[in-house]
Structure formats: C-alpha cells, structure tokens
Amino acid sequence: MEFGLSESQRLLRDNARKFFATECPMAEVRRLMETETAFDAALWAKLAEQGYTGCIFSEDYGGVGLGKGELVLLMEEAGRALLPGPFFSTVALAGPVIDAVGSPEQKKKYLSPICAGEARSTVAIFEDAAAWDPTRFQVSAVNGKLSGEKRFVTDVAAADWIVVAASNGVFLVDPKASGVEIAPMSGMDLTRKLYTMRMNHTPAEKLGDVAGLAGALDIATAALAAEMAGGMQRTLEMTVEYAKTRKQFGKPIGSFQAVQHQCADMYLETESSRSAAYYAAWALEEKAPDATVAVSIAKMYTSDASRTVGNRGIQVQGGMGFTWENDVHLYYRRAKASETAFGDATFHRERIARLVIDVGAETARHA
Amino acid sequence: MDLNLSPEEVRFRDELRAWLQANAPQDWSEWREKSIEESFPYLRAWQRKLHEGRWAAVSWPKEYGGRGATLTQQAIFWEEMARVEAPPMANSLGLGLIGPTIIAHGTEAQKKRFIPKILSAEEIWCQGFSEPNAGSDLASLQTEAKLDGDHYIVNGQKVWTSYGWVGNWCELVVRTDPNAPKHKGLSVLLIDMSSPGVEVRPLRQMTGESEFNEMFFRDVRVPVENLLGQVNDGWNVAVSTLMYERGSYGARLHPLFRRNISRLIELSRTFKKNGRPASQDPITRQKLAQCYAEVEIMRLNQLRAFSRITATGAPGPEGSIQKIFWSELNQRLQQVAQEMFGPYGQLLAEDSHAVDKGIWSYGYLRTRGNTIEAGTSEVQRSIIGHFVLGLPKSY
Numbered sequence: 001m002e003f004g005l006s007e008s009q010r011l012l013r014d015n016a017r018k019f020f021a022t023e024c025p026m027a028e029v030r031r032l033m034e035t036e037t038a039f040d041a042a043l044w045a046k047l048a049e050q051g052y053t054g055c056i057f058s059e060d061y062g063g064v065g066l067g068k069g070e071l072v073l074l075m076e077e078a079g080r081a082l083l084p085g086p087f088f089s090t091v092a093l094a095g096p097v098i099d100a101v102g103s104p105e106q107k108k109k110y111l112s113p114i115c116a117g118e119a120r121s122t123v124a125i126f127e128d129a130a131a132w133d134p135t136r137f138q139v140s141a142v143n144g145k146l147s148g149e150k151r152f153v154t155d156v157a158a159a160d161w162i163v164v165a166a167s168n169g170v171f172l173v174d175p176k177a178s179g180v181e182i183a184p185m186s187g188m189d190l191t192r193k194l195y196t197m198r199m200n201h202t203p204a205e206k207l208g209d210v211a212g213l214a215g216a217l218d219i220a221t222a223a224l225a226a227e228m229a230g231g232m233q234r235t236l237e238m239t240v241e242y243a244k245t246r247k248q249f250g251k252p253i254g255s256f257q258a259v260q261h262q263c264a265d266m267y268l269e270t271e272s273s274r275s276a277a278y279y280a281a282w283a284l285e286e287k288a289p290d291a292t293v294a295v296s297i298a299k300m301y302t303s304d305a306s307r308t309v310g311n312r313g314i315q316v317q318g319g320m321g322f323t324w325e326n327d328v329h330l331y332y333r334r335a336k337a338s339e340t341a342f343g344d345a346t347f348h349r350e351r352i353a354r355l356v357i358d359v360g361a362e363t364a365r366h367a
Numbered sequence: 368m369d370l371n372l373s374p375e376e377v378r379f380r381d382e383l384r385a386w387l388q389a390n391a392p393q394d395w396s397e398w399r400e401k402s403i404e405e406s407f408p409y410l411r412a413w414q415r416k417l418h419e420g421r422w423a424a425v426s427w428p429k430e431y432g433g434r435g436a437t438l439t440q441q442a443i444f445w446e447e448m449a450r451v452e453a454p455p456m457a458n459s460l461g462l463g464l465i466g467p468t469i470i471a472h473g474t475e476a477q478k479k480r481f482i483p484k485i486l487s488a489e490e491i492w493c494q495g496f497s498e499p500n501a502g503s504d505l506a507s508l509q510t511e512a513k514l515d516g517d518h519y520i521v522n523g524q525k526v527w528t529s530y531g532w533v534g535n536w537c538e539l540v541v542r543t544d545p546n547a548p549k550h551k552g553l554s555v556l557l558i559d560m561s562s563p564g565v566e567v568r569p570l571r572q573m574t575g576e577s578e579f580n581e582m583f584f585r586d587v588r589v590p591v592e593n594l595l596g597q598v599n600d601g602w603n604v605a606v607s608t609l610m611y612e613r614g615s616y617g618a619r620l621h622p623l624f625r626r627n628i629s630r631l632i633e634l635s636r637t638f639k640k641n642g643r644p645a646s647q648d649p650i651t652r653q654k655l656a657q658c659y660a661e662v663e664i665m666r667l668n669q670l671r672a673f674s675r676i677t678a679t680g681a682p683g684p685e686g687s688i689q690k691i692f693w694s695e696l697n698q699r700l701q702q703v704a705q706e707m708f709g710p711y712g713q714l715l716a717e718d719s720h721a722v723d724k725g726i727w728s729y730g731y732l733r734t735r736g737n738t739i740e741a742g743t744s745e746v747q748r749s750i751i752g753h754f755v756l757g758l759p760k761s762y
Contacts, residue, residue, distance in 0.1 A: 001376060001439040002369050003667070004674030009368065069368045240756050255759035257745070260752030267751055268688045275667035276660075282370055297660040349656035350649075356659055357632050357646050 003278070005073070012066075013073045019050060020081035026327050029082050033190035033330070038084035039120070039158035048117020053091055057099060061108055062115035068219060068281040072226035076274070079230025082330055084191035086120045086155035092223035093154075094121035094163050100216035101170045101208025110161070110172070119160040124150035124173075124197050125217070132343045134213050137167040139199070141206070146171060146199045147179075152341070156182050156195040164197075164204065165213055171204035178202060189337035191330065215284075218295045221342045222280040225298040228306040228338050229273040231331045235313040236266045238328055242317045253316070262312040269305040276301045293355050300348035306335035370670070372443075379436070380443050386420050387451050395454045400716075400724070403578070407533060410457035414488040417456065423486050424462050431470055431478065432486045438673035442618040449622030460530055461485035461492035463619075465538045468608045472555075472596040481536070481557065493534030495525040495558070495582060496605065502527075503746045504762070505540075506549045506602060510584060512541035512556060514591070519543075519556060521564075521587040527740070531567045531580025534560050539584075540605050543598055553601035557593040564588075574732045609742065610686060616741070617669040617689040624662045624697065627730075631655060631704055634722070638707060645707050654703045661696050668692060684754035687747040694737035694744065701731045 005013065023046055032038045047053055056071045057063030071092065078087060091114070098110050098121075113119035127150060130136035139148030146164055156162060156175065164171045175182060179200035187194040240263055243254030253259045276298035283291040310332035314321040321328050343351070372380065392413060398406045417423040418432070425444050427433025436444065456462060466485045469477055484490040501508035510523025521541060528534075537558045544552035558565070564587040569577035596604040632655055635646035645651045672685055704727045705712040716725030738744040752758040 001372055001670070002674060003670040004678060005368060240758065243758055252759050254752070255761050257749060257752075257761045260756075260758050260761050261745070261748040263756055263758060264691075264748035264751035267756060268691060271671075271685075271688060272664050272668055272692070275671050276664050278368065278671075279370070279667045282368055286371070294663075297663055300657070300660055301664060346653065349653045349660070352656035352660060353652040357635065357652060357655060 003275075009070060009073055012070055013077060015050075016052070016074050016077035017080070019046075020077055020083060024081050024083055026082070026330075029084055029191060029330065032084040036184075036193075037086075037155070037158045038191055038193055039086055039155070040084075043085070044120070045117055047087060048115075052087070053117050054111075054115030055091065057095060057111050057115050058107075061111040063111065064115075068222065068285040069278070071219070071223055072277055072281040075223045075227040076230035076233070076277070079227030079334075080234045082191055082231065082234070082327075082334060086122060086158040088192070088220075088224065088227060089122035089155040089159070090114055090120045092227075093123050093220040094159075096216040096219040097123050097163050097165075097170060097213065098172075098207060101212035103208070106172075106205075106207055113160075120155070120158050121161055121163060122153060122155045122159045123163040123165060123220075124153040124156075125165050126150060126152040132347060134165060134210055134217070137165060137210075139164065140167040141169060141171060141204060144204060144206070145179075145201045146173065146204045147201055148199060150197045150199075152185065152187075153195045153197050154192055154341075156197055157184070157193065162197065163207065164199070165210065167210070169209055170207045170213055172207055173199065173202055173204045177204075187337055188333040191334060192337060194337075214292075217342065218280075218292060219284055221295050221299050222277060222284055224338055224341060225273065225277040225280060225295075225302040228302040228335065229270060229277050231334055231338075232266070232270040232273055232302075232306055232309040235309050235328055235331050236263070236270050238326075239263060239266060239313040239316045242320065246318075246320075259316055262316050266309045266312050269309050273298075273302045273305045293352060296348040296351045296355070299342060300345045300352065303339045303345040303348070307339055310335045372439075376437075376439055376443060379434075379440050380447060383422065383444065383447050386422065387447060387453065390416055390420065391451045391453045395452065398454070403576075404532075407457060410454055411488045411491075413454050414456040414458055414462075418486045418488070423456065423488075424466060427466065427470065431466075431482050438618070438676060439670075442621070442669070442673070445619045446622050449626060457488045458485055458491050460494055461488075461490070463616075464608050464611050465492045465494065467611050468538065468555075468604060469557075469595065471607055472604050474592075476592065477557070477595065490535040491530055491533050493528050493530040493537045493560075493580075494608070495528055495537045495539035497527045498524060499526050503743055505605070506553065508540060508542060508553070510539070510541050511545065512543050512554065512589070514543075515588075517591050519589045519591065519594070521556065521558070521584045521589055523584050525582040525584075526570065526579075528567075528580045528582050529578055531582050532569060532577070534567075536560060537582070538595070538608065540601055543601070547599060550602045552599055553605070554598050555595040555601040555604040556589050557595055558584075558587065558589055559593075562587050562589070573735065574729060617665065617672075617693055620693050620697075621662070621666050621669060624665065624693070624700065627700055628655070628658050628662050630723070631700070631707065632659070635707060638722075640707065640709070651707055654706065658696070658700045658703050661692075661699070665689075665692055665696060684750050687742075687750045687755070690742060691738075691744050691747045691751075694734075697730075697734045697737050701727065701734045705731055 051064045054063035055066050059065045095114050162173045164173050179202040181198040183196050185194040243259055244252055246253050280294040280298040283294040313328050320326050398409050424433045425436035426441050429435050469481055498508045512519040512521045539556045539558045542552050543554040564585040566583040568581045570579045570581050571577050636644050638645045640648045708722050711722050714721035715728050749761050753760050
C-alpha cells in the first residue's frame with residue numbers, strides 16, 4: 001500500500017505546474033476573465049499539445065490513456081493556476097460522460113476532436129426542481145427532440161456541442177440547433193462562465209442511458225474536488241507569503257499566534273482536501289466498492305474547506321485581502337461556484353447517509 | 368498511488384489474524400469494566416502473550432524483538448487488534464514511545480538492559496516530561512540533575528505522568544546545565560522508580576479516574592550510565608519521543624474511531640428522536656455523515672503521512688496535523704453522540720438507563736483531554752505555523 005505519488009505522477013504534476021505558471025499566469029487569468037467566454041484558442045492549442053485535453057481518454061481516440069489519479073493531479077494544478085475557460089467542462093465533465101454512455105462510434109466521433117484540441121464541450125445537468133439529482137430530471141426527449149430548461153451550465157458559449165442529461169437518456173445537442181436559447185448567468189466566478197439553456201423541440205442525438213451518468217459525474221466531482229484543493233493550496237501560499245512580509249507592531253504579522261493558527265488551519269484543511277480527492281480518484285479508478293462514498297466524502301469536505309480556507313485567507317490579508325487587485329478574491333469566487341456545483345456539503349452528507357446509514361443497514365442484515 | 372495491500376501486507380495480516388484468532392482473550396469485555404489497578408495484571412499477561420508471538424512491538428527492528436514492520440503493516444496491526452476487540456497492552460508507553468527512543472539514542476548496554484523487559488511487560492515505563500511550570504513550554508522545565516561522581520542527583524517535580532503509579536522506570540527530562548539557553552541545558556535520564564527519594568501521588572482528573580500522577584524527586588541518585596543520548600542534548604531526545612507520539616497514534620486510534628462511528632450509526636437506527644429512529648432525523652443524519660467522512664479522512668491523511676515518512680525516514684512536524692485532526696474529531700464525535708442521546712447522554716456507568724453502560728458520557732468528558740495531552744492544539748498549530756509553513760516563531 002502506497003499513498004504517495006509515483007515518479008511519473010510527480011513528473012506530470014511538476015510539468016503541469018510549470019506549464020500553467022508560464023502559459024497562464026495571473027495576468028492572463030485576469031485578461032481572460034474580462035472576456036465573454038474566458039476561452040482562448042491559443043492557450044487551448046497549447047493544452048492539447050501537452051496531451052492535457054486527452055489525458056484520460058483512450059489512445060484509440062487519440063488520448064493519452066492515463067487514469068483518474070493523473071486527472072486529479074492535473075486538475076489540482078489547473079485549480080492552483082485558476083485556469084479560466086472550458087477545460088474542466090470539456091475534459092473532466094463532458095468527456096467522461098461521452099466515454100461512459102456513448103457507443104464506440106460516438107466516442108470515436110466526439111472524443112477524438114476533444115483529444116486533438118479541436119472541440120470543446122460541456123454537460124447540462126442542473127434543473128430548477130431536480131438540482132443535481134439525475135433521478136428527478138424533467139427535461140426529456142419526445143420523438144428524439146428535447147424540451148425544457150437547464151441552468152448553471154458551464155462554458156456553453158465555448159462549446160461546439162452540448163451534452164444534455166435528460167430523464168430518458170443522455171443526448172448531444174448542437175448549440176446552433178433549432179429551439180436552443182442560450183443566455184449568460186452572472187455568477188461570482190468570473191473565470192468559469194455560467195449559462196441557462198432552453199430547448200424547444202430541439203433535435204438531439206442520443207448518446208446512451210441515464211444509468212451510465214452517475215459514474216461519469218463521480219469522475220467530474222472528484223476532479224472538481226481536486227481542482228478546489230489546488231485553489232486552496234494557492235490561497236494558502238499567498239496568505240503565508242503575506243503573513244511573512246506584512247509588518248504591524250514592528251513584527252511580521254505571521255509571528256502572532258492568532259494569525260499563525262489561521263494559517264495552520266488552512267494547511268490542515270488543504271491537506272485533508274487533497275487526501276480525500278486523491279483517494280476518491282483512486283477508488284474510482286479501481287472501481288472500489290466505496291468509490292461513490294469516497295467521492296461524496298471528497299466533495300463534502302472540499303465544499304466546506306475551500307470556503308473556510310478562503311475566509312481565513314482574506315481575513316489574514318486584512319484590508320489588502322479585501323481589494324480587487326489582490327488575487328485571493330478570484331479564488332474565493334471560484335470556490336463559491338465550485339462549492340455548490342455537483343452538490344454542496346449538505347447534499348453529499350445526505351448521500352453519504354443513504355450509503356452508510358440506510359444501505360449499511362441492509363448490508364449488515366445480509367452479512 | 369496504490370492503496371491495495373501488497374502480497375506481503377496480505378501475508379502479514381493473515382498471519383496476525385490467525386494468531387489473534389487462536390490467542391486473543393475472549394473475556395476482555397468482563398475485565399474492561401474493572402478499575403485499571405484490578406485489570407493491570409491481566410493486561411500485562413496479554414502483552415507477554417503478544418510478545419511470545421513476536422507481536423508486541425511490530426514496528427521495532429527484528430534484532431530488538433520486533434518485525435521491522437512498515438508503517439502500513441503497523442496500521443494493519445492496530446486494525447486487526449481493534450477488529451477482535453483485543454485489550455490494550457500494559458506497557459504502551461514503553462512500546463510506543465520510550466522503546467523506540469532508546470533504540471534510536473541508547474547505548475548497546477542500555478538497549479540490552481531495557482529493551483527485553485519493555486517487550487515482556489516485566490518493567491513498565493512512564494514518561495516524566497511536564498512539570499507544574501513547564502507544560503506547553505516544556506523546555507523551561509526545572510527538575511535538576513547535578514553530577515556527583517558517577518551519579519546524577521535529581522531534584523524536582525513532574526506532573527501528568529501516565530502509568531506513574533505502576534511504572535518501574537521513567538524517561539525523565541532534567542536540566543543538567545542551568546546556565547545554557549533553555550533548549551541546550553537538558554538531558555534525559557532513565558530512572559529506576561524504586562530509587563530512594565521518588566514519590567508518586569495520584570492526580571484525580573475530571574472523569575473521576577486517576578490515569579495520571581504527580582511525581583516528586585528528592586535527592587534521587589541516578590548512575591551516569593543511565594543517561595540516554597548525550598549530556599545537554601536531551602531536547603533532541605525528548606523531541607524524538609514526542610514525534611513518535613504525534614506521528615503514530617493516529618494509526619492506533621483510527622480503528623477505535625471507526626468502531627465508535629459505526630456504533631453510533633447502529634444506535635441511530637433504534638434510538639428514538641422525536642418519535643422516530645434518529646437515523647431518520649435529517650439533522651442527525653447530516654451530523655453522523657460528517658463524522659463518518661472525517662473518520663475516513665483521518666485514515667487517508669495518515670496514509671499520506673506514512674508515504675512521506677517512508678520517503679524522508681522520520682516522522683516530521685506534519686504529524687501535528689494528525690494530532691489536531693484526531694483530537695478535535697474525537698470531541699466532535701462525542702458531541703454528536705450527546706446530541707443524539709439527549710438527556711440520556713449525561714448518564715454515568717452506574718445508571719441503568721445509561722447508553723452502552725456509560726461509555727458515551729465517559730467519552731464526552733475524557734475527550735476534553737485529547738486537545739491538551741501530547742501537546743495542546745495551540746502548540747500543534749504553532750508547530751505547523753513555524754516548522755511547516757515557515758512563519759516566524761510565535762513564542
């Protein structure tokens with residue numbers, strides 16, 4: 001048993017860190033967040049060149065064929081860099097859904113351009129009444145046409161096609177198809193844009209059944225938890241740096257325990273988030289019996305921790321932490337959007353309860 | 368990243384499991400309700416049996432009677448011990464903290480003299496660190512040792528000594544150079560507790576028990592060969608003991624926490640809250656799920672820490688996050704139990720209405736000590752701030 005990174009995993013992480021620092025520094029993040037879609041074609045081409053857009057997809061489709069353990073490391077670094085644009089939506093969300101529910105022909109058709117860096121995508125999940133629960137979707141296909149409204153869909157304006165989770169299947173929709181109306185939502189996170197998507201007798205291609213959706217959403221959720229851990233890590237680093245240099249009462253404020261202990265808690269929460277996200281990825285990769293619980297544990301913990309780490313980071317940086325020019329609020333905004341995406345801590349606690357309190361009772365009886 | 372047990376780890380687990388099946392006592396549940404004084408010979412006998420099977424100190428090197436177990440194997444050991452609800456070992460400080468310190472810093476003669484009897488529970492060890500005026504600021508301790516020919520003469524007072532009442536030997540931190548800076552004038556002595564001038568008094572804690580003692584030393588003569596490590600290098604010796612304490616306890620405690628949360632979940636299915644099982648109360652469900660998740664994260668943090676220790680060779684200051692995590696989680700878990708049981712939560716062992724014979728009311732009180740013993744949460748956070756994050760020292 002070994003819970004450290006392998007040599008090749010360490011290499012992947014270090015390379016990703018260098019790549020994002022060079023290709024997407026904070027100045028670039030700030031430039032992109034002011035654009036309409038936060039998507040940059042040149043940056044995307046470089047992501048594809050690194051193999052990042054195809055990292056977990058099969059070599060049959062031009063991917064790199066790595067595992068979820070590698071995906072979370074990459075997402076962690078993307079989160080640390082606050083990478084704007086549709087990377088998460090395409091690679092950690094739409095790709096795994098297509099991979100899980102599509103036919104071999106569809107996978108070839110839709111995953112290959114993702115791997116090659118030629119296409120972007122996203123998944124429309126959230127509905128007003130159903131939230132993140134796939135068993136309650138109301139959008140449905142009648143005679144192959146979709147009607148209804150999805151909300152909080154990420155990066156739609158940068159997507160070449162949109163995967164739509166409906167009550168009777170998972171479908172693929174061309175954003176230019178008839179009846180599709182897309183409108184931006186104004187979310188806190190400026191780096192990952194949100195949209196509403198309305199469909200009215202919109203023609204759609206069926207990818208597969210809803211049954212395959214849960215596993216793919218678990219992959220996206222674990223990847224998001226890792227991305228959140230990366231954001232926490234960066235917030236911690238900025239905060240510690242500030243506490244070392246900012247002086248009050250003639251001393252660095254980091255020498256005061258009230259400040260230092262906030263930083264220690266940030267460290268504890270960041271490390272714990274990382275442990276939970278890595279384990280969720282490993283459990284998914286191994287199809288461990290506790291994989292779903294592990295994903296919920298990771299998202300539950302990171303949902304609360306990414307907020308508290310941000311709270312502490314802003315507090316420690318005082319007036320500076322409250323300014324627009326300080327980057328900490330950009331991470332804080334992302335953390336809030338991520339907190340509720342795919343279910344917040346309360347949602348996942350209930351999911352854990354169903355799996356270990358309710359289902360646990362049955363397993364106990366059978367044992 | 369591979370969290371499957373390796374073939375060797377499976378072999379280790381299976382061998383232990385078979386041994387425990389044949390040797391673990393069946394009557395511990397009757398003994399555990401008795402006082403520690405009454406059950407101590409029982410615990411001593413159990414440790415002797417473990418030692419005969421070479422299971423008393425699996426982490427120790429083979430040449431000293433251990434199995435050279437990896438950290439994962441140590442975690443497996445505690446997991447299996449918890450699975451059969453095995454009793455604790457009598458000499459837990461000797462095995463967990465002081466033995467490893469002697470192996471790391473002791474002379475060959477000291478290892479030969481002390482190690483076998485630590486393993487067999489023939490000699491019980493206690494740890495003389497804290498003093499009335501040196502708790503978190505341990506390095507300011509005042510118990511003094513003055514060299515007189517081939518003996519040290521020890522005078523002073525120690526407090527919060529676990530196993531003091533039954534200890535045959537003590538790892539004692541003393542000041543040997545009062546003129547040096549506080550960290551530079553300390554030494555560690557191994558003291559025979561039957562020496563003239565040693566007095567042990569019970570210290571009654573808020574649970575009503577006396578786990579701890581006060582110890583008084585008046586002109587106690589300690590032969591120089593019982594100096595552990597170099598003279599005036601005692602801080603380093605003591606810190607290595609504390610690192611073992613902070614680094615390894617998580618692995619030991621996790622199975623117990625797991626059992627506690629499983630028991631709470633089991634109770635929630637029958638314990639009524641507002642006319643229905645607590646497991647159907649949305650708020651109770653949330654709180655149980657939170658605890659369940661945190662117990663799992665405690666395990667995962669521990670496994671990641673193991674990988675770091677394996678890579679660097681020694682437990683480091685990161686062990687402090689484990690100490691904070693388990694101690695505060697244990698308190699939260701007891702609080703959830705209290706909320707679930709309502710007025711029944713307060714009932715003590717002797718009350719016939721008490722839940723699980725009072726283990727939860729006891730746990731509620733006892734866990735207040737968790738964030739104080741083995742380094743307060745405040746000290747742990749300062750250690751992280753300074754030694755892990757590189758912030759200026761705050762004390």
